[in-house]
Amino acid sequence: MRVKHWQLILLLGLVGVASLMLLPMELLVDTELSPIALRALALIQPAILTCLAVLVGSLTAPKIGLQAPAIRAVVDGESPLPALKRQWLPALVVGVIGAAVLVLYQLGPGSSLTGSTGFDTPLLTRVLYGGITEEIMTRWGLVSLFAWLGWLMWRKPASLPPGIAAMAVGLAAALFAAGHLPTLYALESGADGALVMAVLLGNAIPGILFGMLFVRRGLEAAMMAHMATHLLAAVVLAVV
Secondary structure: OOOOHHHHHHHHHHHHHHHHHHOOHHHOOOOOOOHHHHHHHOOHHHHHHHHHHHHHHHHHHHHHOOOOHHHHHHHOOOOOHHHHHHHHHHHHHHHHHHHHHHHHHHHOOOHHHHHHHOOOOOHHHHHHHHHHHHHHHHHHHHHHHHHHHHHHHOOOOOOOOHHHHHHHHHHHHHHHHHOOHHHHHHHOOOOOHHHHHHHHHHHHHHHHHHHHHHHHHOHHHHHHHHHHHHHHHHHHHHHO
C-alpha cells in the first residue's frame, strides 16, 4: 500500500510529539498523577494541533505552490537527494543565524529560567519537536493557511504574490513567538516586559527566516534550519 504525502508528514510530526515524553512536566505541575501519566496527557494537545496542521497544509499548500519536495519524492518512489541538495546549504546558513540568536538569548535573558525551576528541554526534544513538529504546525499549517487566504483575496493569481507570502510568514512567526509565552509564564510567573520581549523576538526572528525558507525552498529546508539552530546552539553553549 502506497504511503500518501500527508501521511508521511503526519508521521514525522507525531515522532516529534512523542519526544515530548522526555519533558519533566512534573516540575511544573503539582499533581497526584505519576510523571509518566502527566507526560502522556501533555501529548494530547500537540498531537491534535499536528493533525490539524497537516490537514490544513495538505489542503492549501499545493494550491499556492508551497511544497515539501523531498517528502513528495519519497512518496513518488524517487530519491529525495536532489531536493535535499538544493535545500541543505540555505538551511545551514539560516541555522547558523538562528543559533546565534538562541545563544544570545540563553546567555542573556533566558539564563535565569532553567536555574530557577530545574526545568530543561532535552536536546532531542528540541530537535525533533522543534525542528519537525513546530515546522509542520507553523509553516506547513499556518503559513500555508494565511498565504492561501491572501491568495483568495487577491483573486487567485497564477502565482503567489511575494507580498502575500511575506504577510503569511510574518503572521505565522508572530503566532509562533506568542505561543512560547505560556511556557515562559509557567517557568517565571513574574516575567517582566524585557524578558517577554526577548522571548518574542528570540522566536519571531528565526520564525521569519524559517518561513522564508519554507516559501522559497520547501518544508524540509525549514525543518533542517530549525534542527540546525538547536544543534549548533547546543554545541556553542557547551563550550562557552
